[in-house]
Amino acid sequence: NAGVTQTPKFRILKIGQSMTLQCTQDMNHNYMYWYRQDPGMGLKLIYYSVGAGITDKGEVPNGYNVSRSTTEDFPLRLELAAPSQTSVYFCASTPRDRGYEQYFGPGTRLTVT
Amino acid sequence: AQSVAQPEDQVNVAEGNPLTVKCTYSVSGNPYLFWYVQYPNRGLQFLLKYITGDNLVKGSYGFEAEFNKSQTSFHLKKPSALVSDSALYFCALYTGGFKTIFGAGTRLFVKA
Numbered sequence: 001n002a003g004v005t006q007t008p009k010f011r012i013l014k015i016g017q018s019m020t021l022q023c024t025q026d027m028n029h030n031y032m033y034w035y036r037q038d039p040g041m042g043l044k045l046i047y048y049s050v051g052a053g054i055t056d057k058g059e060v061p062n063g064y065n066v067s068r069s070t071t072e073d074f075p076l077r078l079e080l081a082a083p084s085q086t087s088v089y090f091c092a093s094t095p096r097d098r099g100y101e102q103y104f105g106p107g108t109r110l111t112v113t
Numbered sequence: 114a115q116s117v118a119q120p121e122d123q124v125n126v127a128e129g130n131p132l133t134v135k136c137t138y139s140v141s142g143n144p145y146l147f148w149y150v151q152y153p154n155r156g157l158q159f160l161l162k163y164i165t166g167d168n169l170v171k172g173s174y175g176f177e178a179e180f181n182k183s184q185t186s187f188h189l190k191k192p193s194a195l196v197s198d199s200a201l202y203f204c205a206l207y208t209g210g211f212k213t214i215f216g217a218g219t220r221l222f223v224k225a
Contacts, residue, residue, distance in 0.1 A: 042216055042217045045212065094211060101159070101162075107156050109154075
């Protein structure tokens with residue numbers, strides 16, 4: 001049982017490039033989340049999903065897109081990378097019956113220059 | 114508005130001394146409160162939670178937290194700090210609708 005996995009661990013992008021951050025969970029959790037973590041700011045919710053085919057915006061969705069075609073996968077897409085998107089990105093999931101219990105992936109450190 | 118605050122950016126404590134990391138919250142209704150720990154280059158790990166019941170909650174690695182409704186606080190405590198406890202600690206409030214608000218984090222330094 002690997003839990004929540006994320007790839008890549010690190011990435012450097014040039015301004016205007018695009019990329020997809022991958023997230024997979026093997027716990028059959030219905031709910032999945034993407035957060036970004038900036039120093040001194042805690043975690044901000046970017047997007048979340050309550051099940052396959054259903055996604056919704058969080059607190060800071062601009063510049064990002066998501067999809068949820070399966071229960072296991074919840075990729076985050078950056079279309080036109082900007083320096084403001086330099087951050088550490090965490091994926092998390094929660095089970096349906098304990099929606100408050102978050103399981104986090106190890107994170108992706110993204111730098112946009 | 115629902116919120117959670119960690120008033121200290123950093124807490125310094127000597128090994129073997131007791132430690133406290135502070136958290137206050139604002140919520141309408143009964144709070145679901147959590148503490149998470151983040152070690153360098155790692156994701157957040159769950160430490161403990163308060164949903165209902167005893168005001169003193171025990172969690173992983175010898176940590177405990179005291180829920181105080183009148184002071185709207187949920188401080189994290191440990192009787193004897195270890196150098197290995199040095200990490201970033203987040204207080205979090207579950208707001209319902211499968212959403213959680215995280216505090217800004219408190220960095221704990223334990224000196225040998």
